[in-house]
Amino acid sequence: MNMANDNGAIDIRNLRVWFGEGAARNVAVKGMNLAVGAGESFGLVGESGSGKSTVLRAIAGLVESWDGSITVGGESLRQKGRSKAFYKTVQMVFQDPYASLHPRHTVDRVLGETLQLHGFSDIDARITRLLDSVGLGGGFRFRYPHQLSGGQRQRVAIARALAPEPRILLLDEPTSALDVSVQAEILNLLSDLRSEMGLTYLMVSHDLGVVGHMCGQVAVMQQGEIVEELGVAEMRKLQANHPYTKHLLESSLGAIR
Amino acid sequence: MSDTLLDVENLWVRFPTRNGIFDAVRGISFSLGRERLGIVGESGSGKSMTGRAVLKLIRKPGFVEADKMQMGETDLLTASERDMRAIRGRHAAMIMQDPKFSLNPVMTVEQQMVEALTTHERVSRREARSRALEMLDAVAIREPERVLRLYPHEVSGGMGQRIMIAMMLIPDPEILIADEPTSALDVSVQLQVLEIMDKLVKDRGMGLIFISHDLNLVANFCDRVAVMYAGRIVEVCEAGKLQEAQHPYTRGLLNAVPDLEHPRDRLEVLERDPAWREAPSVSAR
Numbered sequence: 001m002n003m004a005n006d007n008g009a010i011d012i013r014n015l016r017v018w019f020g021e022g023a024a025r026n027v028a029v030k031g032m033n034l035a036v037g038a039g040e041s042f043g044l045v046g047e048s049g050s051g052k053s054t055v056l057r058a059i060a061g062l063v064e065s066w067d068g069s070i071t072v073g074g075e076s077l078r079q080k081g082r083s084k085a086f087y088k089t090v091q092m093v094f095q096d097p098y099a100s101l102h103p104r105h106t107v108d109r110v111l112g113e114t115l116q117l118h119g120f121s122d123i124d125a126r127i128t129r130l131l132d133s134v135g136l137g138g139g140f141r142f143r144y145p146h147q148l149s150g151g152q153r154q155r156v157a158i159a160r161a162l163a164p165e166p167r168i169l170l171l172d173e174p175t176s177a178l179d180v181s182v183q184a185e186i187l188n189l190l191s192d193l194r195s196e197m198g199l200t201y202l203m204v205s206h207d208l209g210v211v212g213h214m215c216g217q218v219a220v221m222q223q224g225e226i227v228e229e230l231g232v233a234e235m236r237k238l239q240a241n242h243p244y245t246k247h248l249l250e251s252s253l254g255a256i257r
Numbered sequence: 258m259s260d261t262l263l264d265v266e267n268l269w270v271r272f273p274t275r276n277g278i279f280d281a282v283r284g285i286s287f288s289l290g291r292e293r294l295g296i297v298g299e300s301g302s303g304k305s306m307t308g309r310a311v312l313k314l315i316r317k318p319g320f321v322e323a324d325k326m327q328m329g330e331t332d333l334l335t336a337s338e339r340d341m342r343a344i345r346g347r348h349a350a351m352i353m354q355d356p357k358f359s360l361n362p363v364m365t366v367e368q369q370m371v372e373a374l375t376t377h378e379r380v381s382r383r384e385a386r387s388r389a390l391e392m393l394d395a396v397a398i399r400e401p402e403r404v405l406r407l408y409p410h411e412v413s414g415g416m417g418q419r420i421m422i423a424m425m426l427i428p429d430p431e432i433l434i435a436d437e438p439t440s441a442l443d444v445s446v447q448l449q450v451l452e453i454m455d456k457l458v459k460d461r462g463m464g465l466i467f468i469s470h471d472l473n474l475v476a477n478f479c480d481r482v483a484v485m486y487a488g489r490i491v492e493v494c495e496a497g498k499l500q501e502a503q504h505p506y507t508r509g510l511l512n513a514v515p516d517l518e519h520p521r522d523r524l525e526v527l528e529r530d531p532a533w534r535e536a537p538s539v540s541a542r
Binding site: 047048150179180181182183184185187188191206207208209210212213214235236247248249251252253 | 300414443444445446447448470471509510513514515516520524525526527
């Protein structure tokens, strides 16, 4: 279980994820293949129930009922449990910044606890640095989540994800709970962090505009399967082959025009 | 009947707090004819409070103040709670964001649709049922007979919202207030729900107040747009000319949206000018 090949690449083969057993068994992801190179930014789009978030949860170890293979940074993952090294490589940012921060913990405690768990000793200096890197000053350090706006909370959640100095961020609709103006700030922040730290992003979103802005490569999911994978350049020229992708592109442009 | 369905002058929505009174809406004026008026702004700009204030749905201890709030023949300022109950649904209906929370989870679709109608009209159950079926058909629900028997948890979000629209339109109101009616839906169903709503509003000659955070969506589906910031209207323009909007706040919001066809390296970030907050409200009458 060592992370000798710590390069931040994700390789998924024949992944199936299901919930429930027997008659109640519901297959959410039906045998998908996905390869994300180190330093790439990859987008997963599709509507609710298409299985896009489930893929992220299977990688992060939040869902245990899956088969197939997931390889992250050269390490082949087991169904249950993740090594300490895994969590140093992979971190996740969730959709709802109102639900993902402990309401009774200050920003200082949220970050301090994470750093401690990852065995850092210079916690004080690191908290300052983390807050700086996500554009929050020291003035936010002793605030509680309810004293922060949605955008500020999402910055704290990103700071927490960055604490163990990961190579890969799993981003589950990181801006869909935010206003467009705040979304712009968070997307710019994520772009900056990626170019500074050479991070790999696997981002789930239902917003093709956001994915088109953030990602180089996009996979479109429908009912647990990838129906099409295309580069962002093709997406911008609306060159899609699968009817579902065309439908998605049209409806998102329909909403824009 | 006059063409102005709703006329509001100098509307304030205020909430007493420990640190004094908080003003969610600060003196806005607008009117609504048989048209589609969009109200856009960020969260906290007061747009939802404006919609709720029109139906006097502001929870205590919050309260509404205005120089004038006239809906048709009714003066809303002096209307009692009893009067308001007769107005809500019958004259002005509201569609909320998430059908999961606005449909009654323990009643079938039929029960709640029939109730919506019988509250305002004396009709037989059979007639109520047949009008419910008609309405479900109008919102493009296939097999309306089957859907009537379902509970809200058995329908998808998009279908739930269409049921909601059908239910709100059954008593044939003149004004429809839609508060982020499609934000909880997937993009692929969003458009369908909007088109249905748009068609019904147009066919019936209703007035629509469309509340949304999504400028482009509003530009698409409305005739007129009022842009709200910090409880005031900072700009009013024709929806078709939204791209030519002048106010830096409106411009900032427009430029913050990532656009598939016109990619940029960095998204524009809104620089908020404290003067916007103090500038007097623009009238949308």
